[in-house]
Amino acid sequence: MTTFPPPCRLYVLLATAAPTALIMRRGPSAWWHLLEWDLQAGEVRHGAWLRGTLYPRRCDISPDGKLLGYFALGDGQSPWDTYFAVSKTPWLTALAAWHTHGTWTAGCRFATDNSLTISASMDKRPFHGSYPYGATVEDLSFDWTRRDLQNEYKRGWRPFSGEVERIPAGLREAVLLQRVQPGGERALVLAHTGTDFQRYGIEGAQISYLREDDDGEITPLPEAAWADWDRKGRLLMATYEGAVKIIEWRSGIWAETWSHDLRHLMPAPAPSPSWAQAW
Known part of the structure; x- marks a missing residue:
């Protein structure tokens, strides 16, 4: 686990029914930036900047990747101090917003028809806009x-079913999940060792990743701050150094086939485009 702050912190929300993802980037410390990751075209498109706090592990994107449900702590007056909102990715313009009673929120999830379930201490009806689904x-x-x-459970991660003795000794007492490679025989293993807000980790979560190959060998992925498979069975990764990558099995080895460096971005807030300002 990295013991010093990296240039930025990354978390990724992966759409379940489209080749797209939303990158949530923190840095400098008071700022968040959203980027749309087009996995088919291999492109990253910049979106909103927010000076405030987002809670990525309690957010979700719709199956097609076009909508974002997010929790935010802002510097505005009530009800815009702590709120849940729905926007069009990769922007944060709230098309519907609910006031939350503090940050006691547990998350949200979109169904296949874009209907939304929110778990939080919050008002039942939006104070701003409406949600058509x-x-x-x-x-x-x-x-x-x-x-x-x-978010891992929603994407198909399940409790680790292998032999714990094959996991590095320091992670054997962790909460272990695995996700089998779509269309393949390999798997990713996630080890959750607890929550510590004094150490690096999105919302304090202490997460390590490992890769289990088809020969049963388990390899730690120390550079991975976040990892998952895409629908093609490619390994997607966001690194502690501040890059997003695509890694594929080619000619008997794992090869990095695409990467994008997000380390040195500086805040450049801009209004959302007109298509993101209305349903």
């Missing part, structure tokens, strides 16, 4: 580990 507010049920890993 239907939204349900659940009573808050808070479990730190489940909160940290809910």
Whole structure:
């Protein structure tokens, strides 16, 4: 685990029904930046900058990757101090917004029809705009580990079913999940060792990644701050150094086939385009 702050911190929300993802980038420390990652074209498109706080592990994007449900802590007056909103990716212009009663929020999830379920201590009806696909507010049920890993569960990660003895000794007591490569025989393994807000980690989550190849060998991925498979079975990675990468199995080796460096971006807030300002 990295023991010093990297140039930026990255987290990725991966669409389940389209070749797209949303990169959530923190840095400088008071700023967040959203970027759309087109996995088919191999392009990254810049979106919103926010001076405030986002909670990526409690956010979700719609199956087609076009909508974002997010929790934010801003510097505005109530009800824009702590709120949940829906926007069009990769922007943060709220098309519907609900006031939350503090940051006691557990997450949200889009269904296949874009209906939305929100788990939070919050008002049942939006104070701004409306949501045309239907939204349900659940009573808050808070479990730190489940909160940290809910996006993985939504994408198909399941409890590790292999032999724990093959996991490095320091991770054997962790919460272990695995995700089998789509169309392949390999797997990714995730080890959640707890929550520590004094150390590097999105929302304090201490996560390590490993790769299990088809011969059963397990290899740590120390550079990975986030990792998952895309629908083609390619390994996607966001690194501690501040890059996003695509890694593929070619000619008997894992080869980096695409990368994009996000380390040195500086805040450049701009209005969202007109298409992102209305339904």
